[in-house]
Amino acid sequence: xxxxxxxxxxxxxxxxxxxxxxxxxxxxxxxxxxxxxxxxxxxxxxxxxxxxxxxxxxxxxxxxxxxxxxxxxxxxxxxxxxxxxxxxxxxxxxxxxxxxxxxxxxxxxxxxxxxxxxxxxxxxxxxxxxxxxxxxxxxxxxxxxxxxxxxxxxxxxxxxxxxxxxxxxxxxxxxxxxxxxxxxxxxxxxxxxxxxxxxxxxxxxxxxxxxxxxxxxxxxxxxxxxxxxxxxxxxxxxxxxxxxxxxxxxxxxxxxxxxxxxxxxxxxxxxxxxxxxxxxxxxxxxxxxxxxxxxxxxxxxxxxxxx
Amino acid sequence: xxxxxxxxxxxxxxxxxxxxxxxxxxxxxxxxxxxxxxxxxxxxxxxxxxxxxxxxxxxxxxxxxxxxxxxxxxxxxxxxxxxxxxxxxxxxxxxxxxxxxxxxxxxxxxxxxxxxxxxxxxxxxxxxxxxxxxxxxxxxxxxxxxxxxxxxxxxxxxxxxxxxxxxxxxxxxxxxxxxxxxxxxxxxxxxxxxxxxxxxxxxxxxxxxxxxxxxxxxxxxxxxxxxxxxxxxxxxxxxxxxxxxxxxxxxxxxxxxxxxxxxxxxxxxxxxxxxxxxxxxxxxxxxxxxxxxxxxxxx
Numbered sequence: 001x002x003x004x005x006x007x008x009x010x011x012x013x014x015x016x017x018x019x020x021x022x023x024x025x026x027x028x029x030x031x032x033x034x035x036x037x038x039x040x041x042x043x044x045x046x047x048x049x050x051x052x053x054x055x056x057x058x059x060x061x062x063x064x065x066x067x068x069x070x071x072x073x074x075x076x077x078x079x080x081x082x083x084x085x086x087x088x089x090x091x092x093x094x095x096x097x098x099x100x101x102x103x104x105x106x107x108x109x110x111x112x113x114x115x116x117x118x119x120x121x122x123x124x125x126x127x128x129x130x131x132x133x134x135x136x137x138x139x140x141x142x143x144x145x146x147x148x149x150x151x152x153x154x155x156x157x158x159x160x161x162x163x164x165x166x167x168x169x170x171x172x173x174x175x176x177x178x179x180x181x182x183x184x185x186x187x188x189x190x191x192x193x194x195x196x197x198x199x200x201x202x203x204x205x206x207x208x209x210x211x212x213x214x215x216x217x218x219x220x221x222x223x224x225x226x227x228x229x230x231x232x233x234x235x236x237x238x239x240x241x242x243x244x245x246x247x248x249x250x251x252x253x254x255x256x257x258x259x260x261x262x263x264x265x266x267x268x269x270x271x272x273x274x275x276x277x278x279x280x281x282x283x284x285x286x287x288x289x290x291x292x293x294x295x296x297x298x299x300x301x302x303x304x305x306x307x
Numbered sequence: 308x309x310x311x312x313x314x315x316x317x318x319x320x321x322x323x324x325x326x327x328x329x330x331x332x333x334x335x336x337x338x339x340x341x342x343x344x345x346x347x348x349x350x351x352x353x354x355x356x357x358x359x360x361x362x363x364x365x366x367x368x369x370x371x372x373x374x375x376x377x378x379x380x381x382x383x384x385x386x387x388x389x390x391x392x393x394x395x396x397x398x399x400x401x402x403x404x405x406x407x408x409x410x411x412x413x414x415x416x417x418x419x420x421x422x423x424x425x426x427x428x429x430x431x432x433x434x435x436x437x438x439x440x441x442x443x444x445x446x447x448x449x450x451x452x453x454x455x456x457x458x459x460x461x462x463x464x465x466x467x468x469x470x471x472x473x474x475x476x477x478x479x480x481x482x483x484x485x486x487x488x489x490x491x492x493x494x495x496x497x498x499x500x501x502x503x504x505x506x507x508x509x510x511x512x513x514x515x516x517x518x519x520x521x522x523x524x525x526x527x528x529x530x531x532x533x534x535x536x537x538x539x540x541x542x543x544x545x546x547x548x549x550x551x552x553x554x555x556x557x558x559x560x561x562x563x564x565x566x567x568x569x570x571x572x573x574x575x576x577x578x579x580x581x582x583x584x585x586x587x588x589x590x591x592x593x594x595x596x597x598x599x600x601x602x603x604x605x606x
Binding site: 012013014016017018019020021023024025027028031032034035036038039042097100101103105107111112113114115116117118119120121122123124125127128129130131132133135137138140143146147174178179182183185186228231234235237238241242245258261262265266271274275278279281282285286289 | 342343345346349350352353354356357359360363368371372374375376418419421422424425426428429437441444445446447448449450451452453454455456458459474475477478479481482485510511514535538539541542546556559560562563570573574576577578580581584585587588589592595596599600
């Protein structure tokens with residue numbers, strides 16, 4: 001008797017739960033699933049709006065073309081360069097800053113709150129901010145460097161392909177570091193302090209404590225940070241657009257794979273090839289995510305219940 | 308970190324001062340000074356770029372673009388703000404952004420809070436797969452969906468119209484909202500809801516009268532995050548609107564062309580675009596940090 005009543009209640013619970021979640025799930029699946037399918041569909045056609053309305057089905061030809069396209073190779077190289085700095089450098093710096101902020105000092109809460117400033121600044125505004133700072137003719141960086149005598153002539157930060165890429169990395173770093181720091185701070189606060197006390201009694205110095213206690217205990221947060229930041233870095237768009245006036249330049253110096261997909265789709269109006277590039281970007285994001293999970297995930301379970 | 312070590316060592320072992328102690332104290336003080344200096348440097352790094360943009364928006368550009376920028380307070384002027392805020396080509400995008408942001412937030416919160424509550428309370432098969440799916444949306448570059456969405460919205464007559472943007476943003480932001488809210492609902496102990504059930508509340512009443520008020524700070528923080536995300540978007544708004552429904556970030560980005568740039572206007576527009584979301588983020592900082600970070604660290 002009682003089991004059937006419990007069963008009945010469970011079934012009603014389930015129906016209620018499904019009823020609550022169905023609208024949201026349906027919205028997401030329909031509104032993202034349909035365009036996704038359509039993008040896959042387009043990537044199978046030679047479909048350039050500049051070349052008239054005919055668009056023959058070409059199967060995987062777009063994908064084989066992009067594998068051998070030197071412009072794609074160059075864009076991939078830039079994407080890797082950008083991501084190596086923003087992901088590896090970003091997470092490493094975030095760990096250091098978090099250690100710096102994880103001690104008791106007056107104003108600690110204030111610093112933590114102010115970390116949200118770069119995080120909340122819209123990407124477009126971020127681009128404008130750094131444009132004001134690094135502009136070749138009137139930027140404050142040149143003014144300061146000239147004033148201190150470090151340079152004699154103005155550096156054209158945003159006219160040289162290599163320099164522009166580095167300014168881009170610098171600008172993105174400002175915006176992404178705070179979130180990574182907050183992640184790392186939360187991770188640090190989850191480590192019981194008595195482990196450090198015990199290590200100190202055993203005579204471990206600061207570096208040993210950092211390597212043997214802090215890093216192993218931060219495996220989860222660090223892995224999460226690496227995954228999330230990789231996703232964002234591979235998809236970077238807004239800052240490039242604003243910093244380079246929508247060109248991905250100069251001399252395509254900041255055209256990452258994602259930006260190339262944009263240029264091909266919206267400047268060349270090559271929908272088919274653009275779609276295949278965009279999907280390749282997505283595959284790249286997923287592959288990198290899986291790579292991090294494979295590299296760092298295996299031994300993650302043994303401390304899963306520590307928090 | 309070394310400062311903590313030294314401090315702990317000296318407080319746990321009170322004894323007569325020796326020359327070694329003095330050396331240790333000096334080292335400690337040096338360590339502390341170094342630490343404070345680094346923190347101060349960090350603060351400057353976090354704030355200076357934004358402050359410089361603020362300065363740019365408040366001074367005539369001729370005063371700033373010389374060998375030594377002239378920051379004489381007498382030169383301060385709000386002219387640029389007055390100009391932009393009385394220009395309808397700037398005000399329309401601003402109002403658009405507000406309408407789209409608020410509407411998207413409301414739709415996301417209504418759909419998302421119900422869905423997240425169901426995910427957190429009723430463990431059905433496929434729950435984890437769905438949650439993971441919500442996170443996977445983060446892997447999709449918006450560019451993949453831009454052209455299909457453009458075609459779709461045009462087919463429904465929603466291109467360059469606010470409802471089109473609201474629908475699109477809802478699809479993108481809803482997964483984030485659900486993911487964050489599940490974390491907040493998971494933290495509410497189910498015992499209170501069990502008690503309410505014994506008192507004769509039905510499932511809907513329990514959700515609205517017990518669970519939602521308990522999760523109120525989390526709901527508020529999530530709503531703010533949804534608004535910030537919607538308000539800040541540039542790419543989708545650029546592709547899916549042209550003039551009538553254009554938003555503030557698109558308008559702001561337009562101040563900076565490939566060759567020429569109106570610096571003062573760009574800085575002013577940047578400040579106006581950033582200030583609402585900055586205020587919201589600082590207002591809800593405690594709960595935003597918790598919502599963003601704790602779920603991630605746990606997960």
